[in-house]
Amino acid sequence: MSKRILITGAGRRLGKVLAEHYLAQGWQVVAHYNSANELVAHPALTCLQANLADSEDIRQLALKLPALGNFAAVIHNASCFVPDAAASDLIAHHEMHQRVHVLAPAMITEALSSVWNPAASMVCISDIYADIPNQRFSAYCAAKAGLQNFALSMAQRLAGRVRVNVIQPGPIQFLPEHDEAYRKKVLSQSLIGEELGYGAIVRACDYLLQAEAVTGSVMRVDGGRFVANRYDQTFTS
Template sequence: MELAGKAAVVTGGTRGVGAGIARAFLAAGADVVVCARRPPREPVRAAGRTAVFHPLDLREPDAVQDFFDVVAADRGHLDVLVNNAGGTPHRLLGECGAERHARVLALNLTAPLTASLAAYPHLRASGGSVVMIGSVSGTRPSPGTAAYGAAKAGLESLARSMAVEWAPLVRVNTLVPGLVRTELAGLHYGDEEGVAAVARTVPLGRLAEPSDVGEAAVFLASARAAYITGASLLVHGGGERPAFLDAATVNKPSGDGE
């Protein structure tokens, strides 16, 4: 219960990776508030405890500020902000106009900035921390999700600058997940056979579970990471096997039995 007595907000914490993060914080003893535009299908619970849900559109700055002020006032403090909310449909750059791609940038980059600025006075008062949820899409080409990848690259850069500006009172770090198995995995990877095939491309042999990301987020928010700020922590199972290795002929059997 290393976060007992701490108050944490997880944006987009009602499903998928966000719910996994919220459950990890609950299990670590934190008082957890999750926000999203729509309520969860069922409450987010772990270790006999339940996260409090608040409806919120992170693209509305005034509502975001009011939300963090209320959360901090109700609990007397705010110790952790996990900027998890985000996402994107698969859409090639030429399939739509710039304004649709701009919406993806707004959700995945501007919204975390808005939330961080609203939470900052409360985190400064408590000596708290911000955990950004990035993506490997921000460090490699992301065909079909280019605007999302650009936003996640910007999020890492924002976190590093934020860490310098807000030190020493507020720590800011980024988690960089790779492929994660959530309830929506089928939309990205197909049926179970497709998911298994994708998992074989990961060196550790499986997709991450939301709990893997959640445990890493708890670590970055805890006293164990007290000297870590401005860092990016990869949670990707070793990354992706380079495609050229499958094409190269070096060290492959010749097929003649030798």
């Protein structure tokens, strides 16, 4: 029987690429999505909708997971990225980021406590902002730091049952709204200086899911940006 993996935020962008990759590798994929789901139907694909900014939606998603069978892997990829200046309600702004990045992974991980395969693996997608925060995105940075700390705590708690690791992406894949000037500025602060694409994260996930001696680690997949000159926090886009 093929192995089962849960990927959150799998309806588009990186999550979609990850889901398609593991389907092609023969995995049973449980793909969570919020509103947009661009995945094509597949016999090995199960799609579950939930708004992870809503506590009740998280609870309902968590309740469904154990009935699907045992899990060999989880990738906590779901994310929200809203600048503080766009928030009309500071409490709601921070709660949204904390629910998506910390509460949802915690409740999902707890829900899977009795259905892990032997030698299972969990990967949490954090951000280089967890260690070098950007004042324009303080709620996001705080939540991603919380996710990272949660992951390392789970590496301790689940030791011997589940390996837990963190990936810190940097400027891997630009969005359509990023103009050429913005792209050049970001890449100028990377040691590699190239847009690496989602494949760089996919390969990092592949490694961590298979690396039986690696747990409690933080892997930076950022083109060397973390050790380059610190980024300019005055970007306009």
